[in-house]
Amino acid sequence: MKWNELPMDKKLYVFELDDVLYPKQDFLLQIYYLFGQFVEFKEGKSLATELTEFMKKILIEKGENAVFEEVKKHFIFKEDYTENFERLQVNGHLPLKLLLFNEIKLLFASLIEQGKTIAVLTAGNPALQLNKLKHMDWQGLDKGIRVYFSDELLFRNIDPIPYIAAENGVNPKDILYLKEKLTKL
Known part of the structure; x- marks a missing residue:
């Protein structure tokens, strides 16, 4: 999805982790x-x-x-x-912090300013994904962000998007799930 195509009318913005928030x-x-x-x-x-x-x-x-x-x-x-x-x-304890893409930092700041909710829904081994999350340099943008592990939810036969919607008190139609890196204009 391109930056200029990103709908800003959603209530909850859900992001994959790898190559969406930071370069894997x-x-x-x-x-x-x-x-x-x-x-x-x-x-x-x-x-x-x-x-x-x-x-x-x-x-x-x-x-x-x-x-x-x-x-x-x-x-x-x-x-x-x-x-x-x-x-x-x-x-492993990484020697350097993992840095968010600059575009993501700007997007997160904008979403937070507009009162939108942000969540992370990440696939893969939950322990591995959690290790990555621990090493992110969030620069304060992680306040209030909930993290969900799709493999864990699917293992429990839970459909992730409706579950996240219910947890956050929104309709699934009010969620935008970004699974790929946003591209420039």
Whole structure:
């Protein structure tokens, strides 16, 4: 959706997290950095920079889902680090805050000024998504924002949008759900 097409007559604005509020790549690159540091320590070899750069290259060329498999093929480690890599994503403390897109900061400020309600509805592992949310630099724009995890709701056989509408006392027609990054005019 383009900025100039965004309807401003809704009562509740619901946003996906990854690549809508912030660039997901910012999270992944920090996880790759932490993983590189961890492996370097465990292996006792200086390879953190090489490993991190390799992961970044695979992310750009083949996508997120190919990264760890390519790492396992390229680097022959003494042990399997799959569990450690997954744990870092869920529990890792990022060295840098995740920054909201500038457009989102402006939109949030405008919505708050107009008295609109803002929520986050995010897909994926709830613990992983919560870790991302903890590392966001909200700049005070998170006051009153409710967070919902679609995987958790769907697991409980709850349709997310009607549920969120009921929780916030609005009609589902009064909700705008933004699942993709807003594009420029």
